[in-house]
Amino acid sequence: MKKIAFKTLGCRLNQFETDSIVSQFHHGDYEIVDFSEVADVYVVNTCTVTKQGDSRSRQAVNFANRKNPDSLMVVTGCMVNNHMDNSQNLQDVTYFVKNEQKSSIFHIVESHLGGEMIIPSDLKPDTFNYSPADKTMHTRSMIKIQDGCDNFCTFCIVPKVRGRAVSRPPHDIMENIRKVLDFGFKEIILTGVNIGRYDSQDWNFEKLLESIVEISGDFRVRISSIEPDGYGDRFIELLQHPKVTPHLHLCLQSGSDRILLQMKRMYTSSEYRNIIDKIKREIPDFNFTTDIMVGFPGETEKDFQQTVSMVEEIGFSHVHTFKYSIRNGTRAARMEDQIRGNVKSDRSEIIRKLAEENKLTYRRTFIGKDQRVLIEKINRKGIAKGYGQHYIPVEFPANSYSRNDFAEVQIKEINRGKEPVLVGVV
Amino acid sequence: MNLRDHKIYRIQEIRELTESAFILRFDRHGLNFMAGQHILIGLEGSSELREYSVYSGEKDDFLEILVKEVETGMVSKQLKKLKVGDPVQVESAVGFFRINKEDIDKKLLFIASGTGIAPFHSFIKSYPGINHTLLHGIRYSHEAYESESYEDFRYISCVSKDQKGVFKGRVTDYLKQNRIEENTLVYLCGNSDMILECKDLLEEQGISNESIYTEVYF
Ligand SMILES: Cc1cc2nc3c(=O)[nH]c(=O)nc-3n(C[C@H](O)[C@H](O)[C@H](O)COP(=O)(O)OP(=O)(O)OC[C@H]3O[C@@H](n4cnc5c(N)ncnc54)[C@H](O)[C@@H]3O)c2cc1C
Numbered sequence: 174m175k176k177i178a179f180k181t182l183g184c185r186l187n188q189f190e191t192d193s194i195v196s197q198f199h200h201g202d203y204e205i206v207d208f209s210e211v212a213d214v215y216v217v218n219t220c221t222v223t224k225q226g227d228s229r230s231r232q233a234v235n236f237a238n239r240k241n242p243d244s245l246m247v248v249t250g251c252m253v254n255n256h257m258d259n260s261q262n263l264q265d266v267t268y269f270v271k272n273e274q275k276s277s278i279f280h281i282v283e284s285h286l287g288g289e290m291i292i293p294s295d296l297k298p299d300t301f302n303y304s305p306a307d308k309t310m311h312t313r314s315m316i317k318i319q320d321g322c323d324n325f326c327t328f329c330i331v332p333k334v335r336g337r338a339v340s341r342p343p344h345d346i347m348e349n350i351r352k353v354l355d356f357g358f359k360e361i362i363l364t365g366v367n368i369g370r371y372d373s374q375d376w377n378f379e380k381l382l383e384s385i386v387e388i389s390g391d392f393r394v395r396i397s398s399i400e401p402d403g404y405g406d407r408f409i410e411l412l413q414h415p416k417v418t419p420h421l422h423l424c425l426q427s428g429s430d431r432i433l434l435q436m437k438r439m440y441t442s443s444e445y446r447n448i449i450d451k452i453k454r455e456i457p458d459f460n461f462t463t464d465i466m467v468g469f470p471g472e473t474e475k476d477f478q479q480t481v482s483m484v485e486e487i488g489f490s491h492v493h494t495f496k497y498s499i500r501n502g503t504r505a506a507r508m509e510d511q512i513r514g515n516v517k518s519d520r521s522e523i524i525r526k527l528a529e530e531n532k533l534t535y536r537r538t539f540i541g542k543d544q545r546v547l548i549e550k551i552n553r554k555g556i557a558k559g560y561g562q563h564y565i566p567v568e569f570p571a572n573s574y575s576r577n578d579f580a581e582v583q584i585k586e587i588n589r590g591k592e593p594v595l596v597g598v599v
Numbered sequence: 600m601n602l603r604d605h606k607i608y609r610i611q612e613i614r615e616l617t618e619s620a621f622i623l624r625f626d627r628h629g630l631n632f633m634a635g636q637h638i639l640i641g642l643e644g645s646s647e648l649r650e651y652s653v654y655s656g657e658k659d660d661f662l663e664i665l666v667k668e669v670e671t672g673m674v675s676k677q678l679k680k681l682k683v684g685d686p687v688q689v690e691s692a693v694g695f696f697r698i699n700k701e702d703i704d705k706k707l708l709f710i711a712s713g714t715g716i717a718p719f720h721s722f723i724k725s726y727p728g729i730n731h732t733l734l735h736g737i738r739y740s741h742e743a744y745e746s747e748s749y750e751d752f753r754y755i756s757c758v759s760k761d762q763k764g765v766f767k768g769r770v771t772d773y774l775k776q777n778r779i780e781e782n783t784l785v786y787l788c789g790n791s792d793m794i795l796e797c798k799d800l801l802e803e804q805g806i807s808n809e810s811i812y813t814e815v816y817f
Pocket residue numbers: 507508509637649650651652653664665666667668669671672673674675676713714715717814815816817
């Protein structure tokens with residue numbers, strides 16, 4: 174039996190796509206091993222959104238090559254789409270597979286091992302040809318509803334590497350969801366690059382969400398990362414539906430209107446606040462997480478302070494902080510006044526510390542309250558771990574509960590590790 | 600997949616407007632767009648493409664863009680050197696700077712700086728009869744690109760460096776001196792400093808953010 178190992182860098186969409194590919198190999202004649210082990214086949218699903226993404230992707234390929242120089246090495250994902258030329262500098266890669274052929278990796282590997290070399294770019298492109306991931310891997314099932322982006326934010330390479338926005342037909346999505354619910358999944362995560370701009374056959378994101386929550390059964394829907402534009406009040410109403418989890422990763426990027434304009438984001442800081450206020454008015458303990466980019470060209474201390482104030486004021490429970498890095502081919506790469514690396518690091522550290530405090534403060538508010546936890550695993554000591562509806566990690570004695578059960582947990586305290594975890598009892 | 604498709608278009612006509620500004624016309628090639636959207640253009644085979652708002656109307660059988668050569672730039676300089684018959688690569692139209700169907704009968708205020716007038720030219724050509732006023736911020740009156748194509752009473756050039764504008768001063772000065780009617784939808788296009796200043800002034804006048812749409816060129 175051939176051993177195969179996977180490494181995924183970057184976003185949820187990449188994770189979803191890897192999971193689906195892993196499942197195909199799982200059903201085939203392969204042993205899936207950890208990436209740190211010696212394998213016959215390595216698949217690295219790369220990221221190019223930041224310089225760090227590029228370098229981590231390269232490191233992963235080089236690492237695998239050192240582990241087994243004779244392995245079949247498949248490199249896929251956004252780094253391949255972004256710079257085929259640079260990716261070619263990587264040593265001993267058997268196949269570079271662009272995003273549009275990524276779903277064919279199983280076929281490429283199988284053919285190779287059967288003695289046939291396929292040229293990946295000759296394969297028919299397909300963005301949505303991913304079967305649902307295996308239930309043995311996760312208790313949550315990601316559903317890809319959309320790919321690509323037309324927003325053209327000035328810093329962002331995504332429109333180049335993922336292409337123009339395209340939405341998966343609603344009936345395919347509904348069928349996919351019914352299928353994963355039949356498999357026994359109890360949580361689905363709607364995934365894409367810019368899901369708020371979902372647009373297919375006259376269905377917008379609200380209409381899609383509305384139809385999803387109408388499906389019968391005991392499951393919940395998580396809206397992963399979403400841009401703060403492109404949807405209306407109906408969306409806020411839908412967030413109050415019992416099947417929709419009270420959590421959004423609502424990308425802010427900056428608290429400065431000047432910088433938001435230069436980034437070509439489609440909202441102002443006050444429009445962003447308005448969305449938060451509207452949601453909080455209806456669901457006061459709603460969980461907001463966000464992305465912040467520090468060191469965008471021309472970001473002054475004043476601009477940065479506006480971001481800090483907003484992070485403080487909104488009290489995001491988690492902030493993914495990015496240091497701006499030049500992505501060739503984007504408008505921001507051509508902007509004057511690029512910010513020095515040490516300034517970016519300092520600003521990033523300020524946001525990181527603030528975000529950590531916010532996280533603890535927010536999570537503490539759950540002590541004494543209930544969380545409906547979907548159990549992801551139960552350790553040897555009988556402690557169940559999973560996430561509550563607000564997307565906060567919770568631990569509790571499992572008692573008679575099993576993996577993939579929902580449990581009503583009363584939160585008693587908070588475990589103050591690097592990642593504060595709520596501790597409770599059923 | 601949603602690949603970004605490039606097509607080769609040939610220049611049909613060039614209209615020089617000033618020493619640095621010009622209009623390029625191409626065959627439409629069936630390209631679909633909504634007024635206000637932009638296309639990406641670059642030299643044939645080049646990976647350097649830039650965004651240009653479509654200048655022509657939705658129903659025109661040709662495609663036009665209005666370009667200003669930027670001294671320190673690259674693609675605008677390349678486009679300036681092109682001759683009739685030369686090829687360029689064009690990527691399909693994209694963008695959300697559009698007039699929503701339900702807003703078409705409302706009172707509209709368009710504010711442009713320089714070549715930022717391009718999408719407004721397209722709005723006005725595409726939707727005849729819209730109730731609009733167009734403020735055009737330029738430094739010199741000869742930069743009032745094809746101003747004769749607009750109805751006199753709707754086009755207000757705001758000229759900052761000579762005395763020949765309909766209004767003498769910047770668009771921001773105009774906003775300071777003139778009240779914008781409530782319920783007006785405002786569309787701003789051009790450089791980001793102008794847009795930011797105008798937004799502040801509009802907000803002071805009680806125009807809410809939801810009634811303001813922006814397209815930043817640089
Ligand atoms: C959505 C969108 C639509 C656009 N539509 C148009 C259009 O219809 N007509 C048009 O001429 N330009 C338009 N632009 C700007 C255009 O894309 C190019 O940036 C511009 O032509 C300069 O290109 P370049 O390669 O020569 O220089 P770049 O490398 O793109 O820019 C060099 C520098 O010039 C400055 N700059 C960019 N554009 C201008 C300008 N128009 N006037 C003065 N300084 C400028 C910027 O500060 C930049 O740092 C648009 C930009 C965007 C984002």
